[in-house]
Amino acid sequence: MPAGTVAVAVVQDAGLSHWEMYELSIALAVFGIPHEDLADPWYRLRLCAAEAPDVPGGRSGPPGDGPGVPGAGFSLRTDHGLDGLVGADTVIVPSVPEECVDDGREVPAELVEALRAAAASGARMVSLCTGAFALAAAGLLDGRRATAHWQHTAELAARHPGVTVDDSVLYTDDGDVLTSAGATAALDLCLHLVRRDLGARVANQLARRLVVHAHRAGGQAQFIDAPLPPSDDEGLGPVLQWATEHLARPLTVDDLARRARMSPRTFHRRLYEATGTTPLQWLLQQRIARAQTLLECTDLPVEQVGERSGLGTAANLRRHFTRTVGVSPTVYRRSFPAGGLTPSGRPSTGR
Incomplete structure (x- = not known):
């Protein structure tokens, strides 16, 4: 029209x-x-x-x-x-x-x-x-x-x-x-x-x-909730901070519970009380958030985004990302051009 x-x-x-x-x-x-x-x-x-x-x-x-x-x-x-x-x-x-x-x-x-x-x-x-x-x-x-x-x-x-x-x-x-x-x-x-x-x-x-992204698909999620526990929670804070810094590793709930010096059952309960989500859900949310950052700020291939976020293969990334965010990684990336970042995510020198 x-x-x-x-x-x-x-x-x-x-x-x-x-x-x-x-x-x-x-x-x-x-x-x-x-x-x-x-x-x-x-x-x-x-x-x-x-x-x-x-x-x-x-x-x-x-x-x-x-x-x-x-x-x-x-x-x-x-x-x-x-x-x-x-x-x-x-x-x-x-x-x-x-x-x-x-x-x-x-x-x-x-x-x-x-x-x-x-x-x-x-x-x-x-x-x-x-x-x-x-x-x-x-x-x-x-x-x-x-x-x-x-x-x-x-x-x-x-x-x-x-x-x-x-x-x-x-x-x-x-x-x-x-x-x-x-x-x-x-x-x-x-x-x-x-x-x-x-x-x-x-x-x-x-x-x-208007200096805005040209297109964000309507089905894209309004927000992704990836909660962190209170910073003064000495039992959970350090181990979850460590986890966010090592998302590319094949982390398990037992690994995190052991690092927090808790039984898996206690760790599950403490994390749920602090964040309202289970350990596996929390890990997935953090990995999706990491994938979003990599898609927004780098031009890394989707395969490497999957590896660096801990989601594994490109197919696994697409499945979890689309289910959570509402659009595929490729569609999501179109809204966030790398804007001067190198494939590694480091700022370009302009040379």
Whole structure:
């Protein structure tokens, strides 16, 4: 589809939090700054806000005086009310008021009705981070797969059981409805939209201007949890630090327990109490994290990445890495060019 009109919905009764402002700024940076040299015409941005009451540090009044950021010393001015969502090609909800997530308050009815009307008019519906709560409240995510920031996915699933919530991905694309996780995943989804609309070349050039990775696959995991025990845990700390420095070795639970001067059973219990995971799971997480670092920072062949991370063969690396991260090592590496590192991972001298 051509670039078209992108309408961004902003609703906040008490001003935008700094995180909400961050999500909004991503949509504005991608779709609101003209790049006619990349694609002509570029997107037409329409910022739409509900009427805002008196806002600390912001403004009050009709849609032209939109929500402000408490304590930030500035306010947003919009040219459209939420009725401006209807007729747009793409509608983006960057967030909902924090109270709608943390305190269980309902998403404002005015926003819900405006989103339903926009969807009925044929708009592509997009949410960033907590904006998924608004799409879900409007019934637009029922029977669909969706995501949000991993800290809020449990609440989203509990409140909207008809939605298949996936907390392990950066974004979802269900054709006419797309959702993203939080923070920089919102930028990944916005660039994905540009790629869908205008092609990979334009999306890659825009990513370069924004000084970000050109493409991270939507199925990539939001984060990999590789916990370490408290640094003051004298029984576990030193041995696990040693393990992270020797991941290429064929380490076993018995090896680590012996080094910690514990029985395997005691070591298992102590590690689980400290990290919430078993010794084998912990080792796998550390090896996946090491493989990620090697893929990000070196151009080592996949076979050597498997060896140095302790995952063994390239096939074994691919199997564990894809299951944990959500994409293959090769796909993951495309998002992280080596950028001046030699095959060994040492900085290039430039000679």
